[in-house]
Amino acid sequence: MNRLVLMAGVCAAALTAGAALAQTAPAQISDDKVKIAVLNDMAGVYADPTGMGSVEAVRMAVEEMGGKVAGKPVEVIFADHQNKPDVGASLANKWIDTEQVDVIVDVPTSSVALAVQEITRQKNRVFLISGGGAAQLTGPACSPTTAHWTYDTYALAQGMGTAGPKMLGDSWYFLTVDYAFGHALERDVSEVLKANGAKVAGAVRHPLNTADFSSFLLQAQSSQAKVIALANAGGDTVNSIKQAQEFGLTQGGQTLASMLMFPTDIHSLGLQAAQGLVLTDGWNPDRDEESRAFVKAYMARTGRMPSMIQAGSYSAVRHYLKAIAAAGTDEAKAVMAKMRETPVNDAFTKGGTLRIDGRMVHDMYLMQVKTPAESKGPWDYYKVLTTIPGEQAYRPLDKGGCPLAK
Template structure:
């Protein structure tokens, strides 16, 4: 795996040969990773996304179009005002060309307005709100790894068929959770299911007892966790303590990462269904990337981290091909080229900013099914990107010509 990844990197370096007369602002390309490095989403994003972007930079030999690539990063603390302040400083005084990752949709929406106004590229991997490519879409944004619409399409249809026809939501109380709950509710109702209620919890809360008890008392066949990261782990642990699954109800995670399963252990997490954007065992290329990431960071990459790698890699290739880092032109170039890498095969970047790629309906393996550490998922079915993502003409993006 290491040899395969090294060979791929060497090939990319060869492609990144110096381009004469490149129009690179400030004599460098500066990439900034902005995410949660200390809160609920730190494991799925955090320094792992920084490392993933660093891997993409190294594939280009640390330079693109003959100019050096610089990497910086910061913690937005899941606060829109903090994220906006950092983004403004980066662009206004530190000559940042592109901002990558940005989990927490409320932060991503704030940063998107800034990058739109100041003509900087914005590569979203961590945030999920579908309005980022809907009414709030931007010509300088690419939404990469997943979104709430795709998660809803995958889990909603599958869940009604196999888990049950009555659902209750345990939802994190901010834009991402609200969007995910609304999207899944729509798909469930279209599929003939009943949503009997929902309870909202603050981001990063440690005590889920009251929320779990409300969900348990609803009598719903399925309790859907519309949260992520540490919130998902804690809600599953406390649901087990209250005997939710022993009482006949099913837990379904609407956004779960390998690090969550690792923290819970297969004994606790086995059988949970999830929609995932990165399949480490897809082919030799994906296995090589995953192996290299594990060697460097110690964990299997989440789809957010793998998506950050892929988005940064595609961005740098567009600069190499174009000979410029002007944001609008680079995003136009990114749309012209299919995405083929360890994260996605034959992915396409649309006019609304959505990168369309296949997703996977997965299930957590039992301890007996796993071959060892990080062998946690089995693929139930591949979800074609054209089927799972919102149709281009239905999002309300003003950039889409009807």
């Protein structure tokens, strides 16, 4: 009997010790690897500022970590969402359910980003948004596993809406891409313009990736507004600027203002056509030696200047991998907690902070496209007019309607 009691005591002690060991043992990496999926536009209107360029930027972040984190390999896969929410959602579900993807990155086209965010929320996966811009991603639709990294429509509005009336004119008309991003950008910029004394004369909306802007530009021209605000991006911005010049809008005294523009857009237009354009950007590639070194390394791989979206994808993944190393696990909420604890200091930004609503707060820049005489060489396109501190650029945490902020 005493022997049985003794054996029971030993077993109980062993179980207690085992439980204690389980509690103190480092967490594991699921499936013994970290799998990163880049989801964006590979062939359409946003392919230049995102596309394979974002994949290369993510690969650079992985290589900086030695291709491993917490002793486990890191794998990068990618796909084209074709700017369609149903395609993006289908890919996200497949990746998570059958391919054990841990994090989805980039996702331009806000309607796609909103669909993917709901999936990553439900399935407890990290979502690092660099390409999607709608501010509602960190507003009512916010998620505890999302980091909205590079820019949003609110920040773009703060830059252009505050300085625009003084620099460009006091009456504005919007040429807006007809989906969530364009609607949010038009709304946010309009509110700031009005608060700064400008009049919004109206707006016309065009389909995503349209080839013919003639009817929309004629409406903008007939508005007689001093400024035609382009609430679109990528190929739509390039085509609308080219066709606006063909229709004589700028020659007639109206000014074009791009709400969102990328170095590849300037490259497509040429400095002669793009000079003087004012825009808001989330990244200054000439900020310091670290940013310039990233640009040099990126251009050696791709032959072109990275957009803020591509630089943001690099930064977000780099910060994510460092958080996994610190947490010892790739479990989404644990990683997000580490990401919020740690300031973001890299080639993209200095002193960036990730809030509970998912917004990564960092400086924004009001830029102007250089004249051909000012440019020092290929891809030297921007000069900084002013730096907008992150606390001023981004919507206050208590004003966005994110349930997590409560």
